[in-house]
Amino acid sequence: MSISETSPSAGLGLKPEHYRPALDEQAAGLWFEVHPENYMSAGGPRLAWLDAIRASKPVSLHGVGLSLGGLEPPDPAHLQRWKALLDRYEPVRISEHLAWSVHSGTYFPDLLPTPMTRAALDRFCEHVDAMQTALGRPVLIENPSRYLPLCEEIPEADFLAETVRRTGCGLLLDVNNLHVSAHNLGFEIGTWLDTIPGEAVGEIHLAGHEADAELGGELLIDTHGAPIADPVWSLYEAVIARIGPRPVLIERDNNIPAFGELLAERDRAQLVLERALQSERARA
Numbered sequence: 391m392s393i394s395e396t397s398p399s400a401g402l403g404l405k406p407e408h409y410r411p412a413l414d415e416q417a418a419g420l421w422f423e424v425h426p427e428n429y430m431s432a433g434g435p436r437l438a439w440l441d442a443i444r445a446s447k448p449v450s451l452h453g454v455g456l457s458l459g460g461l462e463p464p465d466p467a468h469l470q471r472w473k474a475l476l477d478r479y480e481p482v483r484i485s486e487h488l489a490w491s492v493h494s495g496t497y498f499p500d501l502l503p504t505p506m507t508r509a510a511l512d513r514f515c516e517h518v519d520a521m522q523t524a525l526g527r528p529v530l531i532e533n534p535s536r537y538l539p540l541c542e543e544i545p546e547a548d549f550l551a552e553t554v555r556r557t558g559c560g561l562l563l564d565v566n567n568l569h570v571s572a573h574n575l576g577f578e579i580g581t582w583l584d585t586i587p588g589e590a591v592g593e594i595h596l597a598g599h600e601a602d603a604e605l606g607g608e609l610l611i612d613t614h615g616a617p618i619a620d621p622v623w624s625l626y627e628a629v630i631a632r633i634g635p636r637p638v639l640i641e642r643d644n645n646i647p648a649f650g651e652l653l654a655e656r657d658r659a660q661l662v663l664e665r666a667l668q669s670e671r672a673r674a
Contacts, residue, residue: 397667398637400660401450402652405642409439411649413446419660421448421482423639427455430471444479450593450639451475452562453486455497458517458531459504460490469524476525483593483637485530485562486521488514488550503534505541506549514549518557530592532562535599535612536571546571547585560592563636565626566618570599570610579625588633596626596659597641615644618655627662635666 399419404412412422422443429436443449453472456464476484489501504510521529531553533546544552550561563586572579598616601607618640630636640655 398635398663400638400640400656400663401448402656403639403641403643404440404443404449405646406436406439407646408649408652409443413439413443415649415653417653417657420656421450421637423450423452423641425454426451426472426475427453429475440479448482449479450483450485451479451481452532453484454501455491456486456517456521457490457492458486458521459488459502459510459514460492460517461513462492462494464517464520464524465492466524469521472521473525476527483530484525484527485532485593486518487532488534488553501534503536503540506546507541507543511544511549511552515553515556518553518559522557522559528559530560530562532564532595533567534571535564535567537574537609537611539575545577545585547582551586554587554590559590561586561590562593562595563591563629564595564597565629566595566597566599566622566641567612569619569622569625570612573610583629583632591633591636594626594629594636594638595641596622596638596655598622613644614641617651623658626659630662630666634670635663638663 399421401421401423404422404424424440429440431437456468458464487501488504490504491497491500491502504514518529518531531550533550553559554561568579568582596618597614598618599610600613600616602609602611638659640652640659642652
């Protein structure tokens with residue numbers, strides 16, 4: 391799958407406490423991401439706010455509940471609710487995770503690690519196909535944050551690359567997850583980036599992480615609760631230099647700051663994109 395956008399821009403994860411400033415903000419190219427699971431209702435203020443924001447700004451849908459990396463296929467009812475939101479908001483992109491959250495009908499409110507095995511790859515590709523068929527469009531799959539080596543018959547980057555090859559999906563490259571996983575597991579980021587098909591990357595995520603205090607910083611945790619760290623900013627710039635400009639999202643799910651603080655991070659990410667676009671035009 392080849393991804394191209396003529397002028398990719400930076401967006402923000404949309405939080406209820408920021409509905410009003412998000413609606414009023416006029417920054418060029420600004421877009422917002424929401425978790426569809428937070429909007430699967432028949433009505434109410436959340437849908438009303440999202441209707442108003444979507445009237446003037448693009449949105450993307452980033453799923454957290456389909457459990458594509460689990461043993462069971464995606465829930466058809468959940469996919470129907472997804473489709474209703476897709477038809478209502480016409481998102482610029484849709485995405486999900488290489489993770490699982492459902493087992494034997496029980497939902498776990500977390501993104502749990504999928505073993506990198508051949509059997510898991512076969513199931514995951516079937517589930518990605520089911521999602522794409524139900525929704526009628528390609529999905530971007532996000533690389534996970536990882537903390538311990540688990541049943542790795544296939545390296546993560548090869549797992550993702552093969553998923554793209556089999557299903558025609560794209561990739562959502564979470565730069566913070568890549569940094570956290572490489573730190574925790576000790577793999578080489580350059581090799582990882584060489585392995586994935588860069589042309590399949592349709593979106594980038596940036597977020598904050600924190601060190602586990604009990605382990606003296608030896609383990610990094612993808613908390614989405616802190617400002618983006620300098621090493622993640624540097625890796626983001628290196629990724630853009632390698633694969634070219636892509637839409638990028640600033641994520642913050644815990645310790646939510648004022649809207650202006652997130653907008654400043656968004657503006658920094660946007661500046662990187664604009665410089666890369668200028669370089670591309672100069673070479674053309």
